Amino acid sequence: MKNVDIDLNLLVALDVLLAEGSVTAAAQRLGLSISAMSRTLARLRAATGDPLLVRAGRGMVPTPRAKELREHVHILTRDAQAVLRPQIDELDVGALDLTFTIRVSEAFMEFLSARVVAAVSTAAPGVCLRFAPKPDKDAGPLRDGIIDLEIGVIGTTAPEIRTRFLFNDRLVGLVRTEHWLLAGGDAIRPEAYAACHHIAVSKDGNTAGPIDTALHALGLSRSIRVVVPGFPDAMRIARQSDLVALVPQSCVGNHQTPDHDAMVGLTSFDLPVATPDFRISAMWHPRMDADPAHKWLRDTVIGVCRTAYRHR
Known part of the structure; x- marks a missing residue:
């Protein structure tokens, strides 16, 4: 043969x-x-x-x-x-020539991806970052090595996945700056909030959430008129209408970055009912724990996220 x-x-x-x-x-x-x-x-x-x-x-x-x-x-x-791949005792970050795939939400892409890219490219110009969409919380891509790192709310049932806390997030309301809901100048009452027409964010069409549970306890409900797949979409629509958006605080920045471009023409407000905070974490598979390049990547991403929201 x-x-x-x-x-x-x-x-x-x-x-x-x-x-x-x-x-x-x-x-x-x-x-x-x-x-x-x-x-x-x-x-x-x-x-x-x-x-x-x-x-x-x-x-x-x-x-x-x-x-x-x-x-x-x-x-x-x-x-x-x-x-x-050689075993590296002391990593030469500047000499790295690798591609890392990070699975993130649209909100992360909108508000944090540029900072991550700047930090990575400054230290390691040979590294390529591939941001992948986050359609679900399935741990399969992390297990299979398709995804190197994931950022978001922990939702996987895979017990072996490693996690590190980044920051606490919470929901806030968002309207165009001239919206009548802000005219009173005082805290917005639940009845006024419920009387508005709302934008819901949902990839699967299920629009119910913690805000609806809290309103229901008061005998109130939202009138949802638009459903969109991502928070940046909700923000764009709210800027050009009287609809009220519900977004994470991380989408509107903090006192360090209150005037970033995405918030031009928009004003956020505290919700008139209590909703639980949620934890944003970094996730990866344990087989990458000891990999020097991966450790550098996750430490860099984690550092950027924590710096952006350290004063929350």
Whole structure:
């Protein structure tokens, strides 16, 4: 049987292609041109004897063989990278040439991502940060190594996930600065708040929350007229309407940054009913505990978040 030389670089490309399901997204993640990524896919098809990804409308879908390979290829790639990465006693941060994937909410992207990028790029210009959306709180991506770090409210049931507290957050009301609700100048009464029309933030359509429980105890309820998937969306609509938004305090800043661009034309206020605070934490898988580069990353991100909200 003839020996065939195999380019192991194709393994990394296959892992990314199967994870992204898109030639364009894979090219961006690997820092290649789309044409180069297309040629790589052609080589992978020839090597595996399978189309791997095929057209479906404007997107691409994996073949049964690709689905079968996806997890195995990811494990092989992760293990190969671990074998070939030297054990570093003293980390040279400035020499790092790595990509880290951080799963965050839209609110984090809007209000904290730029600070994280500035801190990371200043210390480690060779590091690439990939921010991934947060559709749910499933721990699977952390376990599988698809995600390196997650920022948000702890909601996973995976007991092994490591966490570090960042800051306490709470809900506040938000309206355009000229809104009639602010005209009295005093604390807003529950009846006045409930009489407004509201914006709810929900990815799954479920709009009930702690504010509704507290209002219900007083015989009141919100009249929700708009439902949006993210807090930045709610803020944009509130700025241009008489609708009232309900957002985390972290979205409106603190006394250090009360006038950031997102708050132009908007005013926040304390809710007229009590709602519980919630803890924002950093989360990662324990296999990364001892990795020097990962420790540097999480310490940097944690430091930025705590600095932004240390005076809350």
